[in-house]
Amino acid sequence: MAHLLSASCPSVISLSSSKNSVKPFGLGQIFFNAQLLSRSSLKGLLFQDKKPRRSCVFRATAVPITQQAPPETSTDNSSPKPKRVMVIGGDGYCGWATALHLSKKNYQVCIVDNLVRRLFDHQLGLESLTPIASIHDRISRWKALTGKSIELYVGDICDFEFLAESFKSFEPDSVVHFGEQRSAPYSMIDRSRAVFTQHNNVIGTLNVLFAIKEFGEECHLVKLGTMGEYGTPNIDIEEGYITITHNGRTDTLPYPKQASSFYHLSKVHDSHNIAFTCKAWGIRATDLNQGVVYGVKTDETEMHEELRNRLDYDAVFGTALNRFCVQAAVGHPLTVYGKGGQTRGYLDIRDTVQCVEIAIANPAKAGEFRVFNQFTEQFSVNELASLVTKAGSKLGLDVKKMTVPNPRVEAEEHYYNAKHTKLMELGLEPHYLSESLLDSLLNFAVQFKDRVDTKQIMPSVSWKKIGVKTKSMTA
């Protein structure tokens, strides 16, 4: 088997001499190559191969899930077969935890991923707090521990032929789409990252919609949106839609969108494309407008160190609460941006996996575009800082906070009240942020604190200073 990464085609990795090779890279890949990568940035990262550039559909295993038959499968032909779920972005923070959870729950799972999240780390000089195994070792370990197979398709969904081959080969009943560039700061580094983010996210999702139309009309799309699509309006935030009476007439309309980064805007564009295709083609879709996720452990990732999830603490990919716990562990003051009144919806990663499972188990109807607000509690940045300070002192950590000039353009004191009842109505049992969870997250951060590169903690990406000039990685 030839492991390779073509230096000029970084997001397409050929992992086998599979017959399923498909065409040269798409526009997104070309852009990505030209703008973001140099050959030297890949040195030592992956092996190269002399074969022509192409993406391949790679099945990590051809063994069907038979060693541990799901309860719903039996020799009786009338019994339902396990549902097939394609997890796009299944090597990332939320995607990996979700893929394992669904596999454990006896869904037949495949992961589609171009592994670019790992490449971002190499480009920016970042590293997860936790050491993480390769996707191949992760999947092998899962198989060894549970007998369950997860198929792997490595390639870029912006390359439609790759996606089409994966679709035809796996025949999913549901697609869970995590496969987007998900960092707001990354999208605000420079023009090239802004363009990459919107191209990658919008075209990737558009391709998924076309693949469903063409190869799996009944397939349910579960798409990860963001609470950031709504911004921070001075009225209550509804779940996707708002009923408005205007000049005596009433209609239920998409809730107004006021995203505040090129990343968040990419999700707004996705939502519009999905809504349109539900109407036009009868696609069934659920947009999960997720809040900020925290935590690292799920039942499945806890089973072995090779199943461990990543935990980002840097200023580009790290998110508020996770960052604060790591900062507390290494004695860095908590980085409160601006006044710290920024309020968002938050959820435990154990609830992310639960919410996705609930959405899959209760699919949208044909032509329906459902929107669920996926978070369990609201906190301001100052409230998070206080909670971490208190939890830290119990562990003997002297936690301080600092005010950092806000690198973003966002309201720092505002009204925020977002509905989030639909997932609860379908059975979500939340894990609320508790002292014990904070203790365990802090202890986890302390366990790995020697791996922290404190230079990555302070923000260096400015919403106002973004320009067309490609930003140096060492600036």
Ligand SMILES: O=c1ccn([C@@H]2O[C@H](COP(=O)(O)OP(=O)(O)O[C@H]3O[C@H](CS(=O)(=O)O)[C@@H](O)[C@H](O)[C@H]3O)[C@@H](O)[C@H]2O)c(=O)[nH]1
């Ligand atoms: O050290 C920090 C980091 C963040 N913040 C503030 O905390 C808030 C949340 O920022 P974040 O970095 O935790 O999250 P964000 O950039 O909004 O993005 C994350 O959370 C989004 C959900 S939401 O925030 O839009 O609801 C997801 O869509 C994204 O994929 C995920 O990266 C912002 O007001 C930010 O200014 C600080 O004060 N200090």
